[in-house]
Amino acid sequence: MNLLYLKRLFLGRPLSNDEAPHEHIPKWKALAVLSSDALSSVAYATEEVLIPLVLFASAAIVWSLPIAFAVAALLIILTLSYRQTIQAYPNGGGAYIVAKDNLGEHAGLVAGAALLIDYVLTVAVSVAAGVENITSAFPVLYSHRVLLGSSMIIIIMLINLRGVRESATIFAFPTYFFVFSFIVLILSGMWQLFTGTITSAAPIVHEVYPSIPIFLLLRAFSSGCVALTGIEAISNAVPIFQPPHQRNAKITMAWMAVILGIFFLCITLLSHVYGITPKEGETVISLLARMVFGNSFLYYAIPISTALILLLAANTSYAGFPSLNSLIAADRFLPRQLRSRGDRLVFSNGIIGLSISAIVLLILFKGKTHRLIPLYSVGVFVSFTLSQAGMVLYHFKHKKPGWMTSSFFNALGAVTTCVVLGVVVSTKFIHGAWLVAFLIPSMVLVFTRIHRHYLLVGKELTLIGQLPSPEELKPVKHTVIIPVSGIHRGILEALRYALTISTDVKACYIEFDPETTERLKVQWQDWAPHIPLEVIKSPYRAVVRPLLRYIDRVEHATGSEMVTVIIPEFVTKKWYHNFLHNQTALFIRTALLFKPRKVVTTVHYHLRKT
Known part of the structure; x- marks a missing residue:
């Protein structure tokens, strides 16, 4: 009862299937839920571009703006491409579905694996980056970043277990607080720049750019592509929008792309002209905000809002990861438990699994964003490429009105993302x-x-191709065996039950001490003289193995088609008292689980006072 109360307190009352339509959300909430991952990448994308450049030479950072424009161009291509996906797949056009339907099963599985890895990394990277922004403003917390990150993931998990609509409402404020804060930061920075309040550390456009290795440019570009992570989330979650689903999803995607593109370009521009370079222990965003606002309250609004959006960016994965798990499980490539929705109409098992995986990553990589980033982009662009290539084939197969234009955008997206993946x-x-x-x-x-396992199980269980036969339901000859540890009320309950299901009932006792055995025999004659009691000697004090050997002997001697083992077990009034008692019954049940033609039944005797 206490556990149920706590569950209701944290997660809320169960929702019925009839309440599912009410879980659809409007565009402004969807932007908060599904775009937080993409928008939050603004907080670290510029820094990831600058790090490899400044490691080569401080003069190389002038390339940050051209690289930012290249990333923005790729953003436009991907946005146009995914709008075609939304139109073609109104039930959610994730890379797994698109690739499986158009490129084949194995391509779909590759896309699914890449997406699952990407979702886990999104949570780990977003939370790690959020914690870094907190520790930038409050350095005393730096040594506790892993604990802070793990705690944040647990909080986000609990919020998501409450359901889609509630999580969207909770996450809307931090998302729009972040957007407003960055608008103020960008406008203030631009105003100071154009009014001459600050002296520009570098011109916006350079007449001559320093010569640097092409490999370094490509590495900086690939690092900057983290700004594109999460933009596919809207196309994966079209069904959660209010009707008309497709139109609202496409509008929301356009909003997200415009905000993301402007923010990324402006932050990179301001970092360039303010002469900001990455610094250990403080993020580029924090450095920029400190230069624009000083140490005023507006400065603290930036790292706080950034930390919030980064922490909540993980929510994009909580919308996508469980749903993708459900789709893959429905195709029998993952355990079926991942298909089931919980009390609150969310895929609870997937949410919990995602949280555990992200916490493990945080611990392994010590909560450092820069260590996690190299893992991040590979899965993203694998799924991008397969999704866009699948859409090209989709258009050629169906040839709907405007298919040539749509296929052009998807082909452009496939080629571009494939090059970026390389x-x-x-x-x-x-x-x-x-x-x-x-x-x-x-x-x-x-x-x-x-x-393969599910296919083999289905093959063994199927009745397809077989004719019904009365022999299939013919009663079986079976023997009942009751292992006992003594004689008490719980044993008597089990004996009574055994006599109601079979006329062939046997009890057995594992002997450790001959004197105890003799006392039991006397008591047995008083209470159950008509049921034979077999004493099994166990000189090595084992219980399970001698019992299994005895069951096999009885089965062979009686010729029974089935052996039922009844395990008497008393249950204490308070659940935690059960830990004080011998758990031999658990080991017996586990051992018999893998024995064919054995039925295990537990007869509980509930104690009233203890």
Whole structure:
């Protein structure tokens, strides 16, 4: 009762299936839920571009603006491409569905594996970056960043377990607080720049750009592409929009792309002209805000809003990861438990699994964003490429009105993201991308093994192709065996039940001490003289193995088609008192689970006072 009360307190009352339509959300809430991942990348994308440049030479950071424009151009291409996906797949056009339907099963599994990895990394990276912004403003918390991050993930998990509509309402304020704060930061920075309040550290456009290795430029570009992570989330979640689903999803995607593009370009521009370079212990966003606002309250609004949006950016994964798990599980490539919705009409198992995986990553990488980023982009661009390539084939197969224009945008997106994927893998392979490159085929292998298992199980259980026969329901001859530890009320309850289901009932006792055995025999004659009691000697004090041998002997001697083992068990009034009692019954049930033609029944005797 106490556990149920706590569950209701934290998660709320159960929702019926009839309440599912009310879980649809309007565009302004969807922007908060589904765009927080993409928008939050503004907080670290500029810094990721600057880090490889400044490591080469401080003069190389002048390339940050051209790189930012290249990333913005890729954003436009992907936005146009995913609008076609929304139109073609009104039930959610994630990379898994698109690739599986158009490129084949294995391509779909690769896309699914890449997306699952991406979702987990999104939570880990977003939370780690959010905590870094908090510690930038409050350095005393720096050494506790892993604990802070893990706590934040648990809080986000609990909010998401409450349901889609409630989480959208909760997350709307931090998202719009972030948007408003950055608008103030950008306008204030631009105003100071154009009014001459501050002296520009560098011109916006340079007549001559320093010569740097092409590989370094590509690495900086691939790092900046983290700004594009999460933009596919809207196309994956079209059904959660209020009707008309597709139109609202496309409008929301346009809003997200405009906000993301403007923010990323402006933050990179301001960082360039203010002469900001990455610094250990403080983020680029914090440095920029400090230069624009000083140490006023407006400065603290920036890292706080940034931390909030980064922490809540993880919510994009909580919308996508469980749903994708459900789709893959429905195709029998993941355990079926992941298909089921919980009390609050969300995929609870997927939400919990995502949280645990992200916490493990935070611990392994010590909560440092820069260590996690190299793992981040590979899965993203694998799914981008497969999704866009699948859409090209979709248009050629269906040839709906305007298919040539749509296929052009998707083909452009596929080619572009494929090139970027090659750049990301080649520039970040030794920095951690190799791990994702290893995990994706490993996960596909696991998917196929799970699928094979379900197919074999179905083949063995199916009745298709067989004619009904009365022999199938003919009663079986079975013997009942009751292992006993003594004689008490719980044992008597089990004996009574055994006599109601069979005329062939046997009791057995594992002997450790001959004197105890003799006392039991006397008591047995008083209470159950008509039921035979077999004493099994166990000189090595084992219980399970001698019992299993006895069951096999009885089965062979009686010729029974089925052996029912009844386990008497008393239950204490208070649940935690059960830990004080021998748990032998659990080991017996576990051992018999893998024995064919054995039925295990537990007869509980509930204590009233203790």
